[in-house]
Amino acid sequence: MAPSIHAPRTRPAVSSGLGKAPTGIRGFDEITGGGLPRGRASLVTGGPGAGKTLFGLEFLARGAQDYDEPGVLLAFEESAAELADDVASLGLDLAGLEASGDLVVDACRVDATDFVTTGEFDLDGLFIRLSAAVQATGARRVVLDTIEVLFGALDNEAVVRAEFSRLLRWLKDQGLTTLITGERGREGQLTRYGIEEYVSDCVIVLDHRMHDEIATRRLRIVKYRGSGHGTNEYPFLVTDRGLMVWPITSTQLTYPVSTDRISLGVPRLDEMLTGGVHRGSTVLITGTAGTGKTTLAAAAVDAACARGEPALFVSFEESPDQLVRNMRSVGIDLGRWVDAGLLRLWGQRATAFGLESHLAAIERLLDETTPAIAVLDAVGSLTHVGAQSEVTAAVAREVDMMKSRGITGVLTSLSHEGQAETSSVDASSLIDTWLLLRNVESDGERNRLLFVIKSRGTAHSNQVREFILTDHGAELLDVSVGPRGVLTGSARMAQVAEERAAEAEQSAELERRRLALARRSAEVEAQIAVLREQLATETAALDRLVAEESRGGDARAAVRATLARRRQGGRDAPPPAGREG
Amino acid sequence: MEPAGGAHGNRADDPLEVYELRLYLAGHSPKSVRAVENLRRTCEEHLAGRYRIELVDLLENPQLARGDEIIAVPTLVRKLPQPVRKIIGDLSDTEKLLVGLQLRPAGGGP
Structure with a gap:
């Protein structure tokens, strides 16, 4: 039999039914x-x-x-x-x-x-x-x-x-x-x-x-x-x-939430989102290759740093230097924020390590940098190192890590032509704001469109905007909606010119008609004047007749009076003038 | 004088080889008692005059179990001659005990 065992040194055995020992x-x-x-x-x-x-x-x-x-x-x-x-x-x-x-x-x-x-x-x-x-x-x-x-x-x-x-x-x-x-x-x-x-x-x-x-x-x-x-x-x-x-999704939805909104660095985008996104929420930017996902994310980081907030930009596709150079070409200078110690750029190919070390690295970066905003560009690259379900779980975990720390997250993900509304990482249920960038090809050019697919807690715009990259940053323009659908790029400009020409033509026509009407109205006026003249002539003629008639009556009365006087002198006086007629 | 001999050599023939044996026990259970009796008898028969037996009661010296990595009791450890051999059990099967002590080649006849 077992030897005698003395009571343990530190504390008595816990006998409560379902106590648990945290691991x-x-x-x-x-x-x-x-x-x-x-x-x-x-x-x-x-x-x-x-x-x-x-x-x-x-x-x-x-x-x-x-x-x-x-x-x-x-x-x-x-x-x-x-x-x-x-x-x-x-x-x-x-x-x-x-x-x-x-x-x-x-x-x-x-x-x-x-x-x-x-x-x-x-x-x-x-x-x-x-x-x-x-x-x-x-x-x-x-x-x-x-x-x-x-x-x-x-x-x-x-x-x-x-x-x-x-x-x-x-x-x-x-x-x-x-x-x-x-x-x-x-x-x-x-x-x-x-x-x-x-x-x-x-x-x-x-x-x-x-x-x-x-x-x-x-x-x-x-x-x-x-x-x-x-x-x-x-x-x-x-x-x-x-x-x-990793719990597949966060089992505890107990993040602190903020009603504070922050700018994504593109004024008209903030407008579409009624003032930006909630601090601590997660933004997913999806789009096909070359739609400007990274630039949009960089704009958000630029805006955060301009507010004096620390930021983290994790790139799985570009080296930090390459990123700084490329963003400078569209007028976003990330280098100055790095120099100011506000921005941490971290780049490593996703294939360089497995999902395990990837997550550990992200968590360490978040802990070390304590950023207000963090960009992961692009989470889809992880599919090279993990099976779909693992990658989804990893992304979920990343979202979780950021939310639990109150960090605004910006994730970019490549989507493929023809499946624009699915992300290569199926994480859409985890994110709060989903921006979709889409290339539209027409008239020999590709133009970018931006849609807000969803934005929780925001009366967001349902409008599509044209997204253009200028040498002074990203901008959004209204698109032209004409009879041939949504127009962008030169088609949009052509449409605008056409509309102007049509407008001009229309006003000329109007002028013509106005003149014609004026002419006609002058004619009518003239006719009226002629008629009125005739009428006046006729009236005058009639008046003359009336006047003559009354003069004739007087004369006859005078004749009658003369005759009467004569009859009073001799009875053989001639008959009265009334009979003469 | 015979050479030191291989692992399967029949050491019983080497009259100069001294057997240093340590028997680990836990108290005075019937198994312990039987193991001691069996070991003494076999040693007298096969190793008369050239063996030493040390008895270790783990209930008294539990820390000693770690040194020889003792899990089961009784365990007989042949400290010498090298290499160290361990024999677990009450040693009631003399043939197996002799094989374990390499006093008889494995699979040897009666």
Whole structure:
């Protein structure tokens, strides 16, 4: 039976049902809701080179370093020196932790050729070593790496099984959070000797496989008793700052948000976005080759630096010098910001390293530079180094890194002709503002158009603009919308000229008509005058007649009066003048 | 005088070779007791006068387990002659014990 074990030095075993021991492995604690089950045994299994040992070592080292939980490692496969080298590459100081008494690394190499078994035995030697180490450090964590070696080395499997199960019981009684590594078995078995039967609380599978000729690592939680957990396969990386598991998208959408808007350096673009983009949001610029993605991104950086804000420009396609030169040709002088210490340019071909080191490099740059705005140009280049799904996950992680730090992100991505509204990196759901640049070919020239496809939280313009690169920066122009569709470049100018000519012609015609009308109206006026004259003549004639008539009446009356007088003289006077007529 | 002999040489014939043996035990369990008895008997029969046995109780000296990388008990370690050999178990199978101590070639007859 196991020797008497004294209580651990530092703290009592935690007996609460579902306590979790944080691993300190970035991303892993997120997807498990806190880490490994405290006081219980977990199994991490995988093929050769999957990262099992590193997982265990980081769990121990972070525990000792960050969570005040000393640990013990029993290593059956590698020597202490080899292990120290392994984790040194993760930035963990195993020797330092050992020296301070927070960690014991006990390498018990078991080589089947070293010994013979004869008769009954048990594994008390192992128990004694383990308990001595646990007591010496007051350990709360234990890693057994890889205990399966014992099954192969000791030819009495029944004994090993019984002892293994006794060991797990003992570890549990001690309240030790234990991680056991296992070698993946054939034909889909989780472990070669079926030790997952004994470890029922939490089983993690690591996978290292070739996908599209690119080595990728995945992590999956097969089982986690009594706890919710992410069930996806998560890509994970071995970086020089430890392991990193990427939740596919940020599981926690708890970024601080800003209502502050910042300029993208092109005034009319800011107008289209009702004043720019939100600080800390992410802008994706997609477009086919040569549409000006990099220039647009550089304009945003230029504007940020002009406001005195630090910026980072990561280019996977151009060297810093080349970038500065090329941007100068369109009137954007990035060199002065570099000299002023505001802008950090960093260029490296994406193919120079794998996705893993890529992400680590980006994160380090973001931490070192603490920029207000960061450009990644172009994220699509990553597809050369990772399979599509990994690249998407990597981009998601980058967006996440920037958002969680409140950094405004500008990502450019090459899209291909005919699929303009899909980005070569399918990250559109992660980004807040999506600008699409498109080349339009007509009349023997190519012209650039800019669309705002989306912009969260912004009443953005639905208009398309012509995007031109001048020697004093990028500019947006209204496009002409004529009967033949949207016109750009010389067609736009021709259209404008045509419109002007048509306008001129129209006004001439109007003038002609106005003159004709005036003429006609003068004619009519003249006719009216003639008629009026005639009328006046006739009226005058009539008046004369009337006048004559009245004069005639008077004369007759005078005649009658004369006659009457004459009749009064003699009755033989002639008849009255009225009869004369 | 015979040459030092290869790894598979039959050392039992070399009367000058001294066997330095260390037996790791955990307390006084029946297995421990049997292992000690079996070892003493075999040594008397095959190595009379030229062996030394050291008994190590890991319950008393747990730190000693690390030096010889002891996992199982009982474990018999042949410190001398070189190379170091380990024999795990209560040593009840004398033939295997002799093979393990290289007092008899592996696969040798009775």
